[in-house]
Amino acid sequence: MANEPAAPDPIPHTAPLPGGDPAAPAPPGSALAEVFRAQLNRGFRVPESAALLVVLGALLAFFAVKSNVFLTQANLINVLIAVATIGILACPATMLLVAGQFDLSVGSGIALTSCSFAYLLTHGYSQWVAVLAAIGLGMAGGILNGFLVTVIGINALITTLGTLAIFSGLAELITNGVPIGFNGFGMLALTRPAFDVPWSVFIFGAFIVGSVFILRMTVFGRSLYAIGANRVAARLAGIRVGRTIFAGFVLSGFAVGIAGLVAASQTGEGSGTTGTGYELTVVTAVILGGASLAGGRGSIFGTVIGLLILGIIDNGLTLLNVESFWQDVVRGSLLISAVGFDAVRRRLTEA
Amino acid sequence: MSAVQLTARGVRKSFGGVEVLHGVDLDVAGGSILALLGENGAGKSTLVKILAGEYSPDEAQIAIGDATYTEMNPRSARAAGIRMIFQEFQDASTLSVAENVSLGRLPTRAGFVVSKQQMRKRAATVLDEMNVELDLDAPVSSLRIGERQLVEIARALSDEAKVLILDEPTAALSHQEVEALFRYLRGLRDRGVAIIYITHRLDEVGALADRVEVLRDGDVAVVGETASFDRAALVSAMIGRAAAAVGRPEPRDWELGAKPAIEFERAGLEGAFDDVSLAVRPGEIVAVYGQLGSGSAELADCAFGLRKLTDGALRIRGRGAPRGPADAIRLGVGFVPADRKSEAIFAVRPVCENVSVPSWRRLSIARFLIRRISEIRAYVRWQGELHIRSRNDPLQPIITLSGGNQQKVVLARWLECGTPVLVLVEPTRGVDVGARAELYRSMRGLARRGMAILMATSDYEEVVQVADRAVVLARGKLITELVGDDITTSGLLAAAGG
Numbered sequence: 001m002a003n004e005p006a007a008p009d010p011i012p013h014t015a016p017l018p019g020g021d022p023a024a025p026a027p028p029g030s031a032l033a034e035v036f037r038a039q040l041n042r043g044f045r046v047p048e049s050a051a052l053l054v055v056l057g058a059l060l061a062f063f064a065v066k067s068n069v070f071l072t073q074a075n076l077i078n079v080l081i082a083v084a085t086i087g088i089l090a091c092p093a094t095m096l097l098v099a100g101q102f103d104l105s106v107g108s109g110i111a112l113t114s115c116s117f118a119y120l121l122t123h124g125y126s127q128w129v130a131v132l133a134a135i136g137l138g139m140a141g142g143i144l145n146g147f148l149v150t151v152i153g154i155n156a157l158i159t160t161l162g163t164l165a166i167f168s169g170l171a172e173l174i175t176n177g178v179p180i181g182f183n184g185f186g187m188l189a190l191t192r193p194a195f196d197v198p199w200s201v202f203i204f205g206a207f208i209v210g211s212v213f214i215l216r217m218t219v220f221g222r223s224l225y226a227i228g229a230n231r232v233a234a235r236l237a238g239i240r241v242g243r244t245i246f247a248g249f250v251l252s253g254f255a256v257g258i259a260g261l262v263a264a265s266q267t268g269e270g271s272g273t274t275g276t277g278y279e280l281t282v283v284t285a286v287i288l289g290g291a292s293l294a295g296g297r298g299s300i301f302g303t304v305i306g307l308l309i310l311g312i313i314d315n316g317l318t319l320l321n322v323e324s325f326w327q328d329v330v331r332g333s334l335l336i337s338a339v340g341f342d343a344v345r346r347r348l349t350e351a
Numbered sequence: 352m353s354a355v356q357l358t359a360r361g362v363r364k365s366f367g368g369v370e371v372l373h374g375v376d377l378d379v380a381g382g383s384i385l386a387l388l389g390e391n392g393a394g395k396s397t398l399v400k401i402l403a404g405e406y407s408p409d410e411a412q413i414a415i416g417d418a419t420y421t422e423m424n425p426r427s428a429r430a431a432g433i434r435m436i437f438q439e440f441q442d443a444s445t446l447s448v449a450e451n452v453s454l455g456r457l458p459t460r461a462g463f464v465v466s467k468q469q470m471r472k473r474a475a476t477v478l479d480e481m482n483v484e485l486d487l488d489a490p491v492s493s494l495r496i497g498e499r500q501l502v503e504i505a506r507a508l509s510d511e512a513k514v515l516i517l518d519e520p521t522a523a524l525s526h527q528e529v530e531a532l533f534r535y536l537r538g539l540r541d542r543g544v545a546i547i548y549i550t551h552r553l554d555e556v557g558a559l560a561d562r563v564e565v566l567r568d569g570d571v572a573v574v575g576e577t578a579s580f581d582r583a584a585l586v587s588a589m590i591g592r593a594a595a596a597v598g599r600p601e602p603r604d605w606e607l608g609a610k611p612a613i614e615f616e617r618a619g620l621e622g623a624f625d626d627v628s629l630a631v632r633p634g635e636i637v638a639v640y641g642q643l644g645s646g647s648a649e650l651a652d653c654a655f656g657l658r659k660l661t662d663g664a665l666r667i668r669g670r671g672a673p674r675g676p677a678d679a680i681r682l683g684v685g686f687v688p689a690d691r692k693s694e695a696i697f698a699v700r701p702v703c704e705n706v707s708v709p710s711w712r713r714l715s716i717a718r719f720l721i722r723r724i725s726e727i728r729a730y731v732r733w734q735g736e737l738h739i740r741s742r743n744d745p746l747q748p749i750i751t752l753s754g755g756n757q758q759k760v761v762l763a764r765w766l767e768c769g770t771p772v773l774v775l776v777e778p779t780r781g782v783d784v785g786a787r788a789e790l791y792r793s794m795r796g797l798a799r800r801g802m803a804i805l806m807a808t809s810d811y812e813e814v815v816q817v818a819d820r821a822v823v824l825a826r827g828k829l830i831t832e833l834v835g836d837d838i839t840t841s842g843l844l845a846a847a848g849g
Contacts, residue, residue, distance in 0.1 A: 219711045219719050226708060229697035236688055236695065237708040238680040296699045
């Protein structure tokens with residue numbers, strides 16, 4: 001009852017009644033000017049991602065010193081190629097985590113889409129039919145996830161853990177357990193339209209631009225942040241919570257379709273093991289990039305930095321001939337430290 | 352059971368540098384019932400939570416029987432025989448009635464195998480003594496709120512309490528259930544148990560208590576034999592001098608709209624309220640006053656589409672009842688929920704977004720492209736009008752504002768949205784006095800502009816300070832309706848307690 005005592009307010013209340021009608025035009029510019037002056041006075045604020053950039057810089061420096069091929073253009077492009085597929089998945093994953101949701105099914109999702117693509121291509125269908133089918137299948141998976149989470153009401157983690165297994169099984173059924181090789185469709189991986197960078201990286205870039213636009217500029221993106229920050233309050237403010245989350249899963253499914261095509265193009269086959277473990281890397285990158293497990297926080301910029309950190313560690317350790325199993329150890333440790341950092345930050349800011 | 356004497360002397364407690372108990376004494380003897388009264392924030396719950404070991408006091412001398420303490424903890428309180436029934440449920444809702452009665456001290460065979468038989472027997476005995484019939488194997492989640500409360504009470508009772516503390520236990524109980532509980536409490540008293548009974552209901556004091564203690568602003572206002580106080584004396588002791596300053600707003604000098612904006616017609620919601628008729632017209636503030644369990648908050652929920660009436664009709668601006676929050680907003684209703692932190696604010700998001708949320712489409716280009724500048728403009732405008740005190744930074748997270756200023760932001764949200772109807776639940780809970788006055792002034796200003804305002808609250812001073820009309824609910828029934836200067840603290844308290 002008396003648990004929330006409040007200090008008396010020392011400022012006199014000279015509040016005039018709010019007059020005029022609610023739809024009156026905005027106040028004179030002086031108030032706005034004041035706001036911007038305050039912004040300037042506050043000075044340069046160190047963005048949260050600054051720490052990440054420092055880590056990224058330190059990694060670049062470390063590997064540049066240790067390996068003389070690391071800083072070559074060809075190798076840096078290799079890093080980008082290596083993160084492109086996961087990056088495409090990480091963009092909608094950021095949107096979902098911002099809303100407090102997960103999609104763990106993306107890993108086996110790309111196995112399913114790339115296998116069905118390979119199957120159709122080797123069974124007499126045209127390339128375009130196969131491409132559209134892969135994208136459609138990815139989106140169908142997203143619709144399934146979204147339906148289970150928003151309509152049936154199953155926890156997203158459990159739902160997508162289930163569909164992760166389902167998609168993986170379906171992919172193996174399509175291929176009968178043997179990868180389906182195909183000819184052609186190397187374009188995404190091999191054609192390098194500019195800067196000696198292949199299409200796959202440009203597609204990743206398009207996903208970045210599109211996702212930044214959606215998250216920062218649209219009502220949909222804003223709603224994702226609001227839902228993540230306080231789901232009940234979002235509902236009470238009139239946001240259609242279910243629909244918004246549903247759309248997030250469908251976007252994730254779309255990305256699974258595209259990423260499956262990129263993976264198929266890179267390997268020249270559809271294999272049931274494509275994308276195994278990608279879900280972990282995606283979640284690691286997104287959380288490393290500053291998205292909060294509690295929702296309401298996160299950015300594509302952060303996610304991209306997180307991806308680059310992971311990609312550079314993988315690449316650098318390979319160049320230094322460190323056994324590849326260590327990469328898993330490092331990735332897992334990074335995930336835990338990022339989540340731990342998030343927990344500490346939340347305790348500090350919301351106590 | 353030997354009678355026990357509980358004595359507390361000079362109990363002091365501060366929260367965040369503000370002292371809420373200024374050296375309070377309390378005595379209760381075995382074989383008697385002490386009613387503890389006081390308005391919201393007087394310190395009743397803080398005091399009994401200190402006795403039960405939930406809070407540690409800054410200073411206190413507590414004696415129970417021969418033992419003396421300077422502070423209790425849950426373990427020592429339990430060992431001393433103190434049992435407390437909290438306002439909020441602490442039951443395990445998926446477990447059965449029998450299991451809940453024995454929760455925390457399940458009877459065992461051979462030290463670790465739970466004995467279902469003994470558990471059922473224990474539950475049956477105590478429920479029988481309370482004269483309550485419940486299915487022992489039913490999960491608690493399947494019970495009505497009042498029945499759950501009884502299970503809570505049974506748990507405390509079956510535990511051989513020497514001192515039993517009940518914090519407003521009857522809020523959710525039906526008349527018969529209250530009767531049964533009282534009978535049982537009297538039986539316990541006669542067996543030598545000391546009972547501290549917190550309540551808002553004055554009629555319960557006369558019916559139950561031997562002695563009464565009234566707290567006001569963290570001090571003991573009066574204490575003595577129940578028989579030596581009449582109702583008016585208790586009310587004035589609770590309100591004290593401070594209440595004299597509770598003023599009515601300026602008389603309304605504007606016309607009301609012709610057609611009601613919110614209209615409840617013989618409305619009922621199972622388990623909450625029944626047969627309530629009430630209309631709110633544009634330009635007026637109607638308060639629904641009632642304590643927890645009276646049905647006032649549920650009535651407000653219905654007006655925003657959060658619950659569906661089970662009886663009667665609800666019309667919003669001549670149309671039907673809202674089907675959900677989004678539909679309610681479309682019909683022109685804004686909603687300020689009771690629990691600001693968990694239901695209203697987006698803690699980590701900038702203040703300007705917290706204002707613009709329901710108006711995003713209108714503030715956007717082509718209804719989907721966010722324009723940060725319009726959001727900031729909207730915030731700056733309401734910051735000025737509602738005197739929202741913050742750094743002049745529309746991008747600072749709302750959580751960095753004080754409670755009162757957060758509440759102004761939530762109010763600004765609906766002003767920016769431009770809804771002609773506003774429903775508020777406990778609009779100034781956890782808001783400091785200064786910001787409270789400003790919020791009331793803003794609400795009056797909104798009514799002047801033609802807004803229809805429905806406010807559900809358990810704070811009677813709030814009702815006096817802003818409402819044009821007030822209806823009093825108790826146990827889901829509309830007790831009375833007060834208009835204009837007939838709205839007084841004593842009138843409200845008397846109606847709600849009766």
